[in-house]
Amino acid sequence: MSLRKVMLAGLTTAAFIIPVAVLGQTGALNLLSSPANRPWPAPVHPDGQGQVAALSPQDALKTFHMPPGYRLELVAAEPLVQNPILMEFDGDGRLWVLEMQGFAINDAMDNSFEPINNLVILEDTNQDGVFDKRTVFMDKLVMPRAFKILDKNCALVGEPPNLWKACDTNGDLKFDTKELLDKSFSTLGVVEHGANGLFWGMDNRIYVAEHTYDLEFKSGKFEVVPGLNRGQWGVTQDDGGRIYRNVNTDPLFVDYVSPRYFARNPDLVRTAGLYESLVRQEDTKLWPVRPTLGLNRGYRTDIFRPDGTASYYGGVSSPLIYRGDRLPKELNGQAFVVDGPTNLVHLLKLEDDGAGRLKATDFYPRGELLASTDERFRPVAMTTGWDGALYITDMYRGVSQDGPLQTDYLKDYIGKKGLAKDINRGRIYRIVKDGMVLDKKPSMSGETSAQLVEHLSHPSGWWRDTAQQLLIQRADRSVVPALKRQVLKAPDWRTRIQALWTLNGLDAMDAKLVTAALDDARPDVRAAAVRMAEPYIGKPGPVRAALLRKIDDPSWFVRRQLAASLGELPKDAKLEPIVAMLQRYGDDPVTVDAAISGLSDQEGAALAGLLRTGNPSRDAIAMLAGAASKSRDPAQVQSLLALASDGARAEPIRIALMEGMSMGLQGGDGRGGAGNAVVGGRAGSAVPGAMGRRSSAKEMEIAAVPTSLIALAASSGSAAEAAQQLTAGLRWPGKPQAPAATPLTPDEQRLFAAGKEIYDGTCVACHSPDGRGVERVGAPLAGSAHVNAAGDATTRILLSGKEGKMGLMPPLGAGMSDEELASLLTYVRRAWGNTGAPVVPAAVKETRQAYAHRDTPWTDEDLAIRRR
Incomplete structure (x- = not known):
């Protein structure tokens, strides 16, 4: 054939x-x-x-x-x-x-x-x-x-x-x-x-x-609505309407909570539940x-x-x-x-x-x-x-x-x-299985709205989704009674949830239907109903009461959505139930961040309330302190410093306060780990230890010297480390100027010392003890753009050599281990006033492998092009 x-x-x-x-x-x-x-x-x-x-x-x-x-x-x-x-x-x-x-x-x-x-x-x-x-x-x-x-x-x-x-x-x-x-x-x-x-x-x-926005279809028009940049290529959903994405070399992430909630509070320091x-x-x-x-x-x-x-x-x-x-x-x-x-x-x-x-x-x-x-x-x-x-x-x-x-x-x-x-x-290919009988071809463009409603009972998600989208675009409210019957009586929960969302898209929900759906047997339907209850909770009444009862729902789907939806309560009504959620489920990061997303400028008050409950979650304390600090409101930051400096408080709570404040003032996602690093030398993304250090945000000015915090930072232990991190993000009258380069850690200092020995034994003849170079022999390293720049240019030069005005800088990589090259590079990048980031052996290994195929020295033109 x-x-x-x-x-x-x-x-x-x-x-x-x-x-x-x-x-x-x-x-x-x-x-x-x-x-x-x-x-x-x-x-x-x-x-x-x-x-x-x-x-x-x-x-x-x-x-x-x-x-x-x-x-x-x-x-x-x-x-x-x-x-x-x-x-x-x-x-x-x-x-x-x-x-x-x-x-x-x-x-x-x-x-x-x-x-x-x-x-x-x-x-x-x-x-x-x-x-x-x-x-x-x-x-x-x-x-x-x-x-x-x-x-x-x-x-x-x-x-x-x-x-x-x-x-x-x-x-x-x-x-x-x-x-x-x-x-x-x-x-x-x-x-x-x-x-x-x-x-x-x-x-x-x-x-x-x-991208930073999504779209919504309202009154016949598509409107841009704020979102958060998540995912890389592609979006999908499950039968409960949860959104899934992926990125680079990580195959599957889920949104337990819609990005619309996290987008409403710019002071969040973490968005657990979005892109998990x-x-x-x-x-x-x-x-x-x-x-x-x-x-x-x-x-x-x-x-x-x-x-x-x-x-x-x-x-x-x-x-x-x-x-x-x-x-x-x-x-x-x-x-x-x-x-x-x-x-x-x-x-x-x-x-x-x-x-x-x-x-x-x-x-x-x-x-x-x-x-x-x-x-x-x-x-x-x-x-x-x-x-x-x-x-x-x-x-x-x-x-x-x-x-x-x-x-x-x-x-x-x-x-x-x-x-x-x-x-x-x-x-374009189609995957089929032996004995598979394909469904009939649709003709929805010529069907009535009533016929489209019937497709919401179809066992295939494609039919249900397509019918829902067409019904909403047609805005034909004649089908509202049929949709309500599906919500209340359809035997398949997938029909019930899509009928709910179709009604929601037609602006045809009512309080009685929402209240009934809040008690649906299926948690996915109950979670959707929690979202749809939001327009009805502005005043006390049956819907608000039914919503608040969901705090004891057996499903995390429902409770996490409730934590987010509570933020839609009026300002004077939201604090108590949100603190209750944080007190009861504060060990779940998704619940914590969803709840804090609805507080906006009330994080400090929620933190005070949570501290009064006794034995509060450290994670909830840290995330509240982070959001409260991120606003950089002087009075609020000063109040938090007083809480963190209170020696009468339990040390774990003080540490959580200080760590949260550091995240809010200096940046960070509250998740720990190596960011987008991959384990085991995976095929994509960064390698643990090979990334440059995160640059700190601008120090926040405070009016008074934080005496107690400084004293704590001068001690030892976990609390002292948290205090050191926090004071690094603060500036007060009389505080010494921070060094031009971030101080080396003990491990980096060890590399630096070993690197000096290698430099003195291998490089000093061409580049001189003070790094200023030897005329017509070796280029100056002190103040060198290549040496001080971000990236791996200096590593590439040592591995493959470099052609320049003074001739050939020979490669050193073949004769040195990753540890030795990392030591030499760390010394050169931090000696003589240089401010380049230190280099770890993992970074040298990465660059060595990346350019193992290269058999010619680098030139200035080559080095100017970043290929990684």
Whole structure:
């Protein structure tokens, strides 16, 4: 069998038909599909060392490995679709696909910012399961990042820096009107870190990833609402409406609480409950079926098995909670993520402990749901179809890492394998299982509102979500009675919760219905009802009373939402119940931060109230003190200092007060750990110990000398350390000027001393004892821009050498250990008045591995370009 090819002079805005099915022996049209029931878990296929050629769609299908009974079906391929990055089905079963032709357009992997990208609509005109018609809905786009299908052939389109609402008003599926909704949607810079998402959540908020705002649909208009920058690429939700995201090499995060609550209080020092990681890095592994050395940080040899396969994610994106009803029941509610750099789709098992606390683990102990031996297989997004199948967007190209963020290692790897060549392809696949019966094709655009309401009872989340969104956009309140009946009587809790949110989106809730929903048997419904009770709690009454009773709800879902919703009470009514929540559940960081988010300028009063309760949570004390301090209100800070200096208080409480104040005054997220560091030399993000130290915020001026705090800081023990950290963020009359450089820690001082010995024995002849250099022999190091700069320029020079005006500075790396080089670098960067950050051995190891392929010295021009 061979794929039918249609040769086209170019892709235009006209609709055209391209058959991508093949003729079987009987003459009937059949789908192309991957081989079924191959050995699984699959053995690792050896990787050739030569260039990697692009495969035809037929040959690419032969490279896939899946568990028994599963297979891939090819539903679209080039030239019908090119460079696809996102997709979504509309209410009539058509597939909208965003194409990014401007990504990595040449051997230099430059991005094009010319108007050459498209949003297209694919149709299956003969109902054979294969798309054969392409219509360009919107062309001449500049590096678009996101889109969301709307009613009446409209779409939101994120085209940096603009967010458009584009519509087809005459039914030809080509936009003819365009309205600018916002002109600050992302930028035209690095693709990898641009705003994306535009995911319509169950709560009728349209979520944007990696951006500071979301959208809401109100009175027929889309409004920008404040959010918090979370996630990297992709957004999804579960049947309870909780939002999930991921980032870089961490596969799954959940929002237990909506970002709208955290955005209302700028003085929060932590946002637990928003973007909570569900997967411990130590507890998840990948199983590629080919060596995957082509990762951005593939030089970190620790992450690879002896066969060359990466054990961890190389660049995970686009999480998807499967909410369909056609694949095996065991997959319902589970999380899928794509990892393009390792050529696979990974499946995670999402688990609730029974009380509303979630975690995720690998679904399969070994092996992947989908893995390919083709290095050009680049899954970048997934979506659930109306038919109940899972669809995969394959950009199909050799390069998946954005050029400006590629390491030198990866550039070298791509060049040797020719991966930047043969672009402008793309495939879309459907995951099916033996015996699976696909659902019927929808036709929602022509249905009445009453018919749409019936779809809220459908077992598939795609049908429920699409119906909800269409009903809200139509604003037809004639369906309100039917929706209320569903809330009260539907046997499936998923129908009840989506009917609730549909009513909420239609501004058709009432106090009686909210009160009834607060006692629903399902915690997800009760949590939604807590949110919907907020408009009714401004005055005492039945709804407020019912809401306050939820403090004893058995589910964390409900209690955490209650902690957030209490902040919507009037100012004179919120303090007592919030303090009660903090006193009762102060050991849960999510409850703590959700509660504090609603206090705004009442954190100090809540702290005083909590201290009176006896044995309060240290975490709650610290977070309240942090928020109260972050406002930098002199009177409030002085009051907190008095509390922290009170020797009659228990030491753990004093430490919590001081640590919280330090976070508020100096910055910090209250979580501890190494920030975005990854464990075990993982493939992405930073390495513990290799990051520069956090710079402190500007010291806060206080009027009086904190005598008791200074005395405590001069002692020893945990309280003394907390006092030292706090005093570092304060300035008072007569306080000595802080040194130009942050003092070295004991470990850094040890490196410094060892580095001086190495310098005196190895470097002093060329660079002189005072670091001023020797004329025509060695460059001055005292005051050197390279030495004092942030980053690893000095490390790279020592490892590979440097060509300059005085000739060649020879490399020293081969003859020194990471510890010795770190010592020498720390000495050079802190001697003779230099103020560079010290260097730890882990940082030297990172740089050594990153540039191990380099066999030429650095130049000033090279060093000016940051490639990490």
